[in-house]
Amino acid sequence: MYHHEVYNKPLAPLTTWxxxxxxxxxxxxxxxxxxxxYLKNLPQDCAITWLGLGSNxxxxxxxxxxxxxxxxxxxxxxxxxxxxxALSGVPCAxxxxxxxAFGLSxxxxxxxxxxxxxxxxxxxxxxxxxxxxxxxxxVTCVNRQGEILQRTREDFEIGYRQVIPRAHKAAQEGFFGxxxxxxxxxxxxxxxxxxxxxxxxxxxxxxxGTFNCGSxxxxxxxxxxxxxxxxxxxxxxxxxxxxxxxxxxxxxxxTAEAKAQDVLQLINLIKEKAIVF
Numbered sequence: 675m676y677h678h679e680v681y682n683k684p685l686a687p688l689t690t691w692x693x694x695x696x697x698x699x700x701x702x703x704x705x706x707x708x709x710x711x712y713l714k715n716l717p718q719d720c721a722i723t724w725l726g727l728g729s730n731x732x733x734x735x736x737x738x739x740x741x742x743x744x745x746x747x748x749x750x751x752x753x754x755x756x757x758x759x760a761l762s763g764v765p766c767a768x769x770x771x772x773x774x775a776f777g778l779s780x781x782x783x784x785x786x787x788x789x790x791x792x793x794x795x796x797x798x799x800x801x802x803x804x805x806x807x808x809x810x811x812x813v814t815c816v817n818r819q820g821e822i823l824q825r826t827r828e829d830f831e832i833g834y835r836q837v838i839p840r841a842h843k844a845a846q847e848g849f850f851g852x853x854x855x856x857x858x859x860x861x862x863x864x865x866x867x868x869x870x871x872x873x874x875x876x877x878x879x880x881x882x883g884t885f886n887c888g889s890x891x892x893x894x895x896x897x898x899x900x901x902x903x904x905x906x907x908x909x910x911x912x913x914x915x916x917x918x919x920x921x922x923x924x925x926x927x928x929t930a931e932a933k934a935q936d937v938l939q940l941i942n943l944i945k946e947k948a949i950v951f
Contacts, residue, residue: 678702679712685733685742688725690788692885693934694733697723697742704747706761706850710820716741718818724848726790727765730797730888735934745792748850753778756858757811761851762792766799774865778856780809785869786876788888795849798837802872807832811855815847822850835892881919885928890941899948900924906948913940 683700686692699720703709716722721740725731748763753776760769770785783804787794794806795813813825825847831838839847859865876882891899903909903923911918914936919925926937 678704678708683742685725685728685737688744689728689731689733689887690885691728691732691887691928691932691937693735693928693932693937695735695737695934697737698739699741700744701741702744702747706748706822709743709748709816710822712743713816713818713820716818722818722848724762724792724796726763726793727788729787729789730793730799732887732934732937743848745790756856757853758856759851759853760791762790762795762849764791765789766791766794770869771866773854773856774862774869777859777862777865779859779865779868780804780856781854782865782868782872786872791852792849795852796837797835798832800835802875805834807837809854809856811853813852814850816850817847823847879922881921881925881927884919884925885932886919886925889924890926891924891944898924902948903944906944908944908947911940911943913937913943916940918944 679699679701681699683697685694685697701712703712723738723740723742725742725744726746745763748761751758751760751764751769751772756778758773758776758778766784766787766789769791770781773781783800783802784794786801787799789799793799798805798807800806810827815823815825817823829840831840893899900923903918908918909920909923915928915930915932916936917927917929918940919927926940
């Protein structure tokens with residue numbers, strides 16, 4: 675067993691929904707070199723699941739087989755000129771604040787995303803009109819052998835809430851980090867003020883302080899999933915301890931001890947009654 679690796683790790687406390695079973699193996703690499711060594715020695719038939727801050731995911735009640743690798747220890751950020759490079763475990767909010775401190779603008783919207791850079795890259799996360807890949811200059815990926823590889827935007831098909839590797843090999847890799855090309859500002863205080871305003875808007879419109887995963891459904895073209903769900907009269911709809919938020923209809927809240935099955939059944943009920951996807 676590697677240092678920092680445990681077996682049968684409860685995952686519910688590590689997710690923002692506070693739902694889910696055990697990880698067969700759970701590993702927190704304290705550095706890039708530890709991650710590379712771990713991957714190099716991990717059996718090739720062992721499935722890998724990457725875990726950041728546990729937002730925007732639903733862990734099944736039966737848990738996850740294979741190795742769950744938590745990236746939260748990979749949190750380096752550096753700045754050179756108008757570019758910022760960060761590793762996948764950096765929380766999105768921290769990256770937004772760091773860019774502001776560097777006097778660089780363009781990633782303020784990340785302050786409203788409660789996940790890590792790795793997850794944001796994986797799904798092209800967005801908020802307040804901005805998307806993660808809008809400012810990506812290049813990315814690094816890590817493969818099953820622990821090799822760190824340089825990738826460009828052209829290696830991926832980037833769309834709304836999806837990022838698809840163009841090559842088969844790239845599909846077997848995880849995001850290790852990214853470099854962003856940003857805009858220099860003479861007023862870092864103004865950038866910080868913008869971030870503060872976005873956070874205030876988020877707090878007013880979303881059920882902050884509850885166990886949720888963020889928005890559950892993608893917005894359909896020209897509309898908002900929350901509006902469709904609300905129009906269908908589904909605010910407050912309950913399945914077990916899982917409830918559609920009365921504050922923001924695209925959020926499902928774990929009010930006590932909801933199971934993954936409760937959330938899945940509630941999602942299916944919403945799909946039946948509202949045109950969301």
